[in-house]
Amino acid sequence: KQEVTQIPAALSVPEGENLVLNCSFTDSAIYNLQWFRQDPGKGLTSLLLIQSSQREQTSGRLNASLDKSSGRSTLYIAASQPGDSATYLCAAHGGSSGKLIFGQGTTLQVKP
Amino acid sequence: DTAVSQTPKYLVTQMGNDKSIKCEQNLGHDTMYWYKQDSKKFLKIMFSYNNKELIINETVPNRFSPKSPDKAHLNLHINSLELGDSAVYFCASSQDAGSYEQYFGPGTRLTVT
Numbered sequence: 410k411q412e413v414t415q416i417p418a419a420l421s422v423p424e425g426e427n428l429v430l431n432c433s434f435t436d437s438a439i440y441n442l443q444w445f446r447q448d449p450g451k452g453l454t455s456l457l458l459i460q461s462s463q464r465e466q467t468s469g470r471l472n473a474s475l476d477k478s479s480g481r482s483t484l485y486i487a488a489s490q491p492g493d494s495a496t497y498l499c500a501a502h503g504g505s506s507g508k509l510i511f512g513q514g515t516t517l518q519v520k521p
Numbered sequence: 522d523t524a525v526s527q528t529p530k531y532l533v534t535q536m537g538n539d540k541s542i543k544c545e546q547n548l549g550h551d552t553m554y555w556y557k558q559d560s561k562k563f564l565k566i567m568f569s570y571n572n573k574e575l576i577i578n579e580t581v582p583n584r585f586s587p588k589s590p591d592k593a594h595l596n597l598h599i600n601s602l603e604l605g606d607s608a609v610y611f612c613a614s615s616q617d618a619g620s621y622e623q624y625f626g627p628g629t630r631l632t633v634t
Binding site for chain 1: 552556561562564571611613615620621622623625626628
């Protein structure tokens with residue numbers, strides 16, 4: 410049974426800092442991994458999707474990596490800004506049904 | 522140009538009532554999902570439909586019944602609402618079933634009193 414864990418649950422950094430959010434999963438036989446952002450009281454915004462055959466994916470200041478053998482994914486945020494403050498969720502695609510298994514998220518606060 | 526929309530955004534009702542949440546996507550996707558986010562912010566899949574056929578049915582009380590009248594719509598009907606049903610319900614869609622990127626709606630916050 411796939412389980413997804415995100416540590417830490419909360420993170421506070423000063424503006425401008427580079428940071429890494431961690432996601433680990435128990436079953437390496439994932440189809441792909443998706444990172445989302447959730448603002449308070451809002452829906453989920455898809456940030457990056459890494460296919461199981463890929464090692465990393467980049468979008469602007471965001472870079473996500475995937476290491477299936479170690480069961481880990483990281484989301485790197487460069488030059489953080491207060492607008493990056495949100496909860497970041499990772500989710501593993503569990504198979505042909507499209508079922509997403511979510512971690513519990515890391516709440517990021519970027520202080521001006 | 523809302524891609525995945527849900528109505529209502531907020532729903533407050535009393536225990537024992539029956540309520541429905543509607544979801545529509547204009548992305549031309551074949552697959553739609555319902556997720557529940559509990560008070561601890563944990564998201565869990567409930568149902569999924571592909572081309573109007575149910576393909577995921579997690580361990581959910583049978584008071585919850587999804588219905589997909591066409592590929593662009595997926596509704597969730599809940600009978601005999603209980604306090605524990607209070608949560609945020611998210612609809613999502615993807616191009617097809619499988620490992621495709623999923624796009625989420627804004628959520629419906631259900632409060633049962």
